[in-house]
Amino acid sequence: MSAHGEPIPMTSAKGGPLTGEAHVPGDKSISHRSLILGAMAVGETRVSGLLEGQDVLDTGRAMQAFGAEVVNHGGGNWSVHGVGVGGFAEPSQVIDCGNSGTGVRLIMGAMATSPITATFTGDASLNGRPMGRVTDPLALFGTQSYGRKGGRLPMTLVGAKSPVPVRYTVPMPSAQVKSAVLLAGLNAPGDTVVIEKEATRDHSERMLAGFGATVTLDETREGRVITLSGQPELKPQTITVPRDPSSAAFPVCAGLVAEGSDVLVPGIGLNPTRAGLFTTLQEMGADLTFENMREEGGEPVADLRARFSDTMKGIEVPPERAASMIDEYPVLSVVAACATGKTVMRGVKELRVKESDRIDAMARGLEACGVTVEEDEDTFIVHGMGAGGVPGGGTCATHLDHRIAMSFMVLGFAAQRPVRIDDGGPIATSFPIFEDLMRGLGAHISRD
Numbered sequence: 542m543s544a545h546g547e548p549i550p551m552t553s554a555k556g557g558p559l560t561g562e563a564h565v566p567g568d569k570s571i572s573h574r575s576l577i578l579g580a581m582a583v584g585e586t587r588v589s590g591l592l593e594g595q596d597v598l599d600t601g602r603a604m605q606a607f608g609a610e611v612v613n614h615g616g617g618n619w620s621v622h623g624v625g626v627g628g629f630a631e632p633s634q635v636i637d638c639g640n641s642g643t644g645v646r647l648i649m650g651a652m653a654t655s656p657i658t659a660t661f662t663g664d665a666s667l668n669g670r671p672m673g674r675v676t677d678p679l680a681l682f683g684t685q686s687y688g689r690k691g692g693r694l695p696m697t698l699v700g701a702k703s704p705v706p707v708r709y710t711v712p713m714p715s716a717q718v719k720s721a722v723l724l725a726g727l728n729a730p731g732d733t734v735v736i737e738k739e740a741t742r743d744h745s746e747r748m749l750a751g752f753g754a755t756v757t758l759d760e761t762r763e764g765r766v767i768t769l770s771g772q773p774e775l776k777p778q779t780i781t782v783p784r785d786p787s788s789a790a791f792p793v794c795a796g797l798v799a800e801g802s803d804v805l806v807p808g809i810g811l812n813p814t815r816a817g818l819f820t821t822l823q824e825m826g827a828d829l830t831f832e833n834m835r836e837e838g839g840e841p842v843a844d845l846r847a848r849f850s851d852t853m854k855g856i857e858v859p860p861e862r863a864a865s866m867i868d869e870y871p872v873l874s875v876v877a878a879c880a881t882g883k884t885v886m887r888g889v890k891e892l893r894v895k896e897s898d899r900i901d902a903m904a905r906g907l908e909a910c911g912v913t914v915e916e917d918e919d920t921f922i923v924h925g926m927g928a929g930g931v932p933g934g935g936t937c938a939t940h941l942d943h944r945i946a947m948s949f950m951v952l953g954f955a956a957q958r959p960v961r962i963d964d965g966g967p968i969a970t971s972f973p974i975f976e977d978l979m980r981g982l983g984a985h986i987s988r989d
């Protein structure tokens with residue numbers, strides 16, 4: 542089902558080549574953090590290029606419920622009048638984070654060290670996802686949590702009245718957990734230290750420093766040791782949100798697999814903690830080039846050009862690259878189906894706790910379209926059928942998962958027969974203009 546309505550079945554089909562420019566929306570991770578850190582600063586933060594997807598809108602509403610003023614000025618321009626670190630008011634309603642793991646986990650961290658109580662819920666997908674990974678470290682600050690069995694939402698958090706700083710090693714590669722601990726550390730006295738064994742996206746560290754917090758990073762044998770000095774006064778910022786590489790992945794991969802295509806996706810951030818997919822595609826032999834390489838806001842940015850690539854080969858994706866492309870495995874598995882040989886994805890068990898079990902969802906949908914796959918708990922293998930070789934013709938269940946929905950839409954552009962999804966509604970959580978943007982390139986997408 543879509544977030545609040547009836548399912549929206551959609552079908553995509555092979556047509557002419559995809560050509561032209563695809564201007565994808567703002568980065569989802571940076572958009573959430575802009576609103577949350579804006580709400581914790583003293584004064585007015587201005588944000589342009591905010592992703593106006595449902596996930597981010599839900600975070601904006603939550604920040605209002607905690608007392609910040611969040612104003613939409615139109616055209617992707619927003620402002621947030623923050624209440625300062627420790628200044629959150631107790632919300633009078635339940636906080637509904639919809640479909641968003643990032644939203645709920647970061648907001649839990651942000652309120653966990655204030656003397657207030659808040660109850661969180663979400664849609665059927667979010668209410669099935671594990672929250673213990675966040676409430677365990679938050680308990681070390683003194684935060685109490687009361688959720689459903691297995692640490693599931695709906696859940697009430699009672700913020701710590703006298704928080705103590707924490708030293709915590711994140712047990713799984715998760716930027717959401719890292720970020721929740723750092724945000725909680727903002728209102729604890731002294732230094733909060735988070736250690737991650739594998740690098741995950743570093744937007745929280747960069748943005749906290751941008752808002753004036755003291756954050757240091759030491760690369761040690763233990764891993765990345767991030768130290769945050771507590772109780773800073775965060776200074777409001779002017780933020781231009783870069784375009785989202787995770788959204789860019791869809792028109793890029795569509796351009797690679799749809800016959801005759803040549804697609805330009807301008808202005809995509811290539812922060813190394815996010816860009817693993819593009820390296821992987823190049824290793825597979827994709828005709829993917831980075832044009833007009835430049836720096837914007839301290840981050841590498843390029844225009845991505847993807848041309849139809851009929852000689853891509855399956856590879857072993859290095860497991861240590863997983864965190865830098867974690868949301869891109871579903872669409873990579875579509876490209877893998879259109880390459881020759883086997884693509885082996887190891888170290889990917891985190892995919893099983895996203896909006897859906899993404900290994901299972903992709904495996905079942907690919908099989909329905911005539912592709913052979915193998916899987917175990919931590920591994921996904923796709924047997925490629927070569928360019929134009931995927932039969933298609935299946936209906937794929939999307940399980941309230943936007944990335945599964947968009948991935949199968951991309952498969953339809955390359956398969957011999959149309960590919961149908963049972964619900965495209967969730968696409969609006971991260972990429973509300975997906976359908977129009979793809980149609981603008983010449984793609985054939987229809988609603989039943």
Ligand SMILES: O=C(O)C1=C[C@@H](OP(=O)(O)O)[C@@H](O)[C@H](O)C1
Nearest residue numbers: 570643714715716717718867868
């Ligand atoms: O911190 C973030 O903004 C995100 C972190 C990742 O989740 P995990 O931290 O659970 O890996 C990613 O899948 C999600 O889309 C966004």
Ligand SMILES: C=C(OP(=O)(O)O)C(=O)O
Nearest residue numbers: 640641642643644868895
């Ligand atoms: C995993 C994702 O998001 P979240 O965890 O925020 O729901 C995603 O966007 O692919």
